[in-house]
Amino acid sequence: MQGEAILEVKNLHTWYGSQHVLDGVDFTVNAGEIMVILGTSGCGKSTLLKNIIRLYKPAMGSIRLLGQEMTELEEEDLETVLRDVGVMYQYGALLNSLTVGENVALPLEMHTSMTSELRHDIAELKLHQVELKNVYHKFPKELSGGMQKRAAVARAIVMDPSIIFCDEPSAGLDPVTALGLDKLLKTLNETLGMTIVVVTHELESIRRIAHRITYLDRGKVLFTGTLQEALSAQIPAIQEFFLME
Amino acid sequence: MKFLPNPPVCSFEDGVLMLTGDFVATTVGDALRQISGLKAEDIKVIDGADVGELDSAGAVLVKRLGTETTQLRAFSENADRLISIMPRIEAAPPSIPEKKIPFNLENIGGSALRSMEHLTEVAILIVDILFWSAVGIFNRKQYRKGSFTEQAYYMGSTALPIVGTILFLIGVILALQSAAQLRQFGVTIFVVNLVAIGLSREFAPLMTAIIVSGRTGSAIASEIATMKFTEELDAIKTLGLNPIRFVVVPKLWAMIICMPLLNVFALFIGISGGFLVALTYMDLSPTTFFNQLLLSLLFWDIVTGLIKSLSFAIIITIVGVYRGLNFTGGADGVGRATTSSVVTSIFAIIVMDSIWGILFYFKF
Structure with a gap:
């Protein structure tokens, strides 16, 4: 199921002013896997995601995404x-x-020359895939938070990308909606073979979807591996994180 | 907490501080006053046997009264637990306010550097917007079909009623004020010249720009600030689109087309205000009014107004975009961006108007 590295991050450093937010981050995501980046609030998860998709340029290090050096x-x-x-x-x-x-x-x-009818049909199909019906002509503010997130997933997968990044997908959702969203990500991974990188600190969600995890602590990677390996690794910060429930 | 707590009583004898009554937020002030002269080192034991109710404020008070070695005696189990979780807060030394020196070199240098940074940011933004606007004429990639029309409708058509009403009233006021003066010399006919030239060269472009900056400039700033806040601009970037091309350029085009059109509309409505005064107050016939209008209003006067309105259009858009992109904070930040966009636009419009005024006066 999992192939070669689709994303390689090496020795990544980022500063916000004088604050060293990411301090030599290294990890790899293989094609076809669901990688969860986790850690406590303020550990640098979202900054790492912003660095990878180049919303914020890192100060130092290498990010190789889909064979391209993003930096x-x-x-x-x-x-x-x-x-x-x-x-x-x-x-x-x-x-x-x-x-x-x-x-x-x-x-x-924006990126294809297909007709508006075809675009409409593909968009409807993607909305159907994320289990949203009869919302095509509605405005985002008319949808609930969970539905908006589903629609955002539909937009993220409309070009059938090789990899999708999700920032806190289940944050602020009720358990049922969060479960539905996790199932959706898992289905996309299993049926379309999409590589998925999820940034979250929702324990239930991590247990449900993660093939591997990368644990960040104060800007450093403490651990990369499967959840089982993490729990048996005897790393106090990780054990505390998972036993906080 | 009790609605009417029992007043606290503190008595001190032989190193023992006896507390009686309720020690809650509303009564600890009284308790503090009673023991104001006591030194912490003198308190060896604090006895809480007769304490009724004790809340967080009371617990903090008890914790602060003695020293590390002071013994707490006979407090209830709950009170003991509450006191034990209170951190010991040492009285902070009085803070010495930093002396502010109004003309300190460091401050002046800091302000100069910040101003330079702002100017550089504005310059980069202007170049970026103008570059992509020019590119967009030849290459329509990354522009949504219909986005220009949508913006033009909002900026132009929906502004007609307000621009029309204001300029009609300006025309009326201008005619009335000039008529009152010119009547003394028996040359009321020149009211037509004043209205026509005043409106075409000055009032129509300036008032239209001020209305549009309050209405559309603020909308641009708040829209872009909100898009930044809700990560819509980030989403546009990660969809492989350029936010300036996708969001800003259609607005600038729409503004560049709509402002001169609004200016022409404002001019004719303003003149019709003056015409109404001429007919009703000055007893001028319509033929006399229009003959004088054609004699006084030159093509160049209209072009002057159009050039001004074009420059105002660019100013309003760039200021709105800059303020929106520089937004910080949450909902209050959006409000601040909107307000500052209107204030900056109006200031810049008036400065620009003065520059044009001087140039046109000496050159044309």
Whole structure:
């Protein structure tokens, strides 16, 4: 199921002002796996995600995503790489001026020359995949938080990207909706073979979806491996994290 | 907490401080006053046998009264537990306010550096926006179909009623004020010249720009600030799109097209306000009014207004975008971005208007 490395992060350093947020982060994500990046609040998870997708350029280190060195890419090349990457933001980040359907179809409209009918059908299909029906013509503000996140997943997968990144997918959702979203990510991974990187600190979610985890602590990687390996690794910070329930 | 707590009583004898009554948020002040003269080192034991109710404030008080070695005696189990979880807070030394020197070199240098940073950011943004706007004329990649029309409708069509009403009233006021003065010299006919030239060269472009900056400039700033807050701009980037091309350029195009059109509309509505005054107050016939209008209003006067409104359009858009992109904080930050965009736009518009005024006065 899991193939070669699709994302390799090496010796990554990031500063916010004088604060050393990421301090020599190293980890690898293999094609076809679900990698969960976890850690307590403020440990640098979201910064790491922003570095990988180049929303924030790291000060030092290497990020090799889909065979491209992200830290050195020019804007135009970066845009090309990002078309093969899906990102789901914590609160969905759907464009409020567009309908849900237009949001999902936006990457197709901008990056392909397909007809509007075809775009519509593909967007509907993706919305169907994330179990959203009759929302194409609704605006994001008319949907609940969980539905917005589902729509954001639909937008992230509309170009059938090789890898998708999810920032806190189940944060702020009720347990049932969170479970549904986790199932959706698992289904996408199993049926479409998508590599998924999830940033979260929701324990239930980690247990349900993670093939491997990377545990961050104060900007450093404490552990990378399976959940079972993590629990038996006798690392106090990780044990405390999982026993906090 | 009790609605009417029992007043606290503190008595001190032979190193033992006896507490009686309720020690809660509303009564600890009284208790403190009673023991204000006591030194912490003198208190060997604090006896809580007669303490009724004790809340967090009371627990903090007890914790602060003695020293590390002071013994707590006969407090109830709950009170003991509450006191035990209270951290010992040592009285902080009085803070010495930092002396502010108004003209300190460090402050002046800091402000100068920040101003330079702002100017550089603005310059980069202007170049970015103008570059992508120019590129967009030849290459429509990354522009959503219909986004320009959508923006133009909002910025132009929906602004017509407010621009029309204000400029009509300005036309009326301008005619009335000039008529009152010119009547003394028996040359009320020149009211038409004043209204026509005043509106075309000054009032129509300036008032339209001020209305549009309050209405559309603020909307641009708040929209972009909200998009930044809700990570929509990040989402646009990670969809492989350029936020300036996708979000800002259609707005600038729409503004560049709509502002001159609004200016022409404002001019004619303003003149019609002056026409109404001429007919009703100055007893001028419509033919006299229009003949004088054609004599006084030159094509160049209208072009002057159009050039001004074009520059104002660019100012309003760039200021709105800059303030939106520089937003920090939450919902209050969006409000601040909106307000500062209006204030900065109006300031910049008036400065620009003065520059144009001087240039046109001496050159044309």
